[in-house]
Amino acid sequence: MxxxxxxxxxxxxxxxxxxxxxxxxxRLTAIALIPLxxxxxxxxxxxxxxxxxxxxxxxxxxxxxxxxxxxLGVGFHHAxxxxxxxxEDYISSHGxxxxxxILTKFACYGLATLSIxxxxxxxxxx
Amino acid sequence: xxQRNVRVFRVETPLKQRACSIMAxxxxxxxxxxxxxxxxxxxxxxxxxxxxxxxxxxxxxLLTWWVTAAAYGETQYAQVQGLLGTWLGQLVxxxxxxxxxxxxxxxxxxxxxxxxxxxxxxxxxxxxxxVLVGSVALTVATxxxxxx
Numbered sequence: 001m002x003x004x005x006x007x008x009x010x011x012x013x014x015x016x017x018x019x020x021x022x023x024x025x026x027r028l029t030a031i032a033l034i035p036l037x038x039x040x041x042x043x044x045x046x047x048x049x050x051x052x053x054x055x056x057x058x059x060x061x062x063x064x065x066x067x068x069x070x071x072l073g074v075g076f077h078h079a080x081x082x083x084x085x086x087x088e089d090y091i092s093s094h095g096x097x098x099x100x101x102i103l104t105k106f107a108c109y110g111l112a113t114l115s116i117x118x119x120x121x122x123x124x125x126x
Numbered sequence: 127x128x129q130r131n132v133r134v135f136r137v138e139t140p141l142k143q144r145a146c147s148i149m150a151x152x153x154x155x156x157x158x159x160x161x162x163x164x165x166x167x168x169x170x171x172x173x174x175x176x177x178x179x180x181x182x183x184x185x186x187x188l189l190t191w192w193v194t195a196a197a198y199g200e201t202q203y204a205q206v207q208g209l210l211g212t213w214l215g216q217l218v219x220x221x222x223x224x225x226x227x228x229x230x231x232x233x234x235x236x237x238x239x240x241x242x243x244x245x246x247x248x249x250x251x252x253x254x255x256x257v258l259v260g261s262v263a264l265t266v267a268t269x270x271x272x273x274x
Contacts, residue, residue: 052200079183118197
């Protein structure tokens with residue numbers, strides 16, 4: 001038996017009016033990461049045992065730099081969403097939990113930006 | 127230090143005394159607790175999904191380090207490649223690759239669960255096995271490709 005009203009059920013929104021937004025984004029990024037991860041693994045296998053020139057050549061191709069930027073952006077986004085849930089489940093102190101969430105989100109977006117700028121730098125070199 | 131969250135209740139009323147005596151009766155079923163309960167495989171796989179997720183977040187630092195070094199130049203890139211080529215570096219990469227494949231395979235199962243599929247116990251047991259076999263197989267296949 002559902003305790004939700006018919007209207008609430010149809011809208012799928014909670015009291016905060018954003019309902020399943022976090023859950024949805026975590027799934028959306030997860031689905032996007034399936035092909036991106038397989039591509040990244042294949043790329044790393046191809047680049048293993050090769051030198052700098054091959055790295056520049058590989059990411060000099062627009063398709064590869066695009067896929068890498070997507071992996072980094074979507075991957076770090078997925079990471080900070082997941083870390084937030086872990087904190088929410090295990091850290092009972094509201095202050096610590098909020099501080100850790102903010103720190104993780106800042107770190108993830110900072111690292112994503114650094115990685116993306118690096119790939120662009122490589123792409124323009126190669 | 128103040129103990130704001132700790133409150134001491136004295137047993138005063140007969141009802142409270144009876145409630146306490148029921149709770150103190152031995153041989154009553156206990157709720158599963160981590161220290162007294164052997165986790166079934168499905169529960170172990172669930173917590174492993176989280177652990178690999180946290181591990182992969184930390185492991186993403188390696189990816190950032192790798193591409194940033196490449197952007198800085200050939201010397202920096204060679205340094206990173208050299209460190210990753212040591213036995214310790216290879217061990218970290220082995221763990222990273224397994225965590226990645228496990229999180230990928232089990233994550234795929236989570237998406238099926240989100241669609242309401244595979245919730246029967248027998249199906250969960252079978253997909254437990256599929257996730258484990260799949261993630262080990264993908265890890266082995268990757269390293270066979272890298273080494274040979």
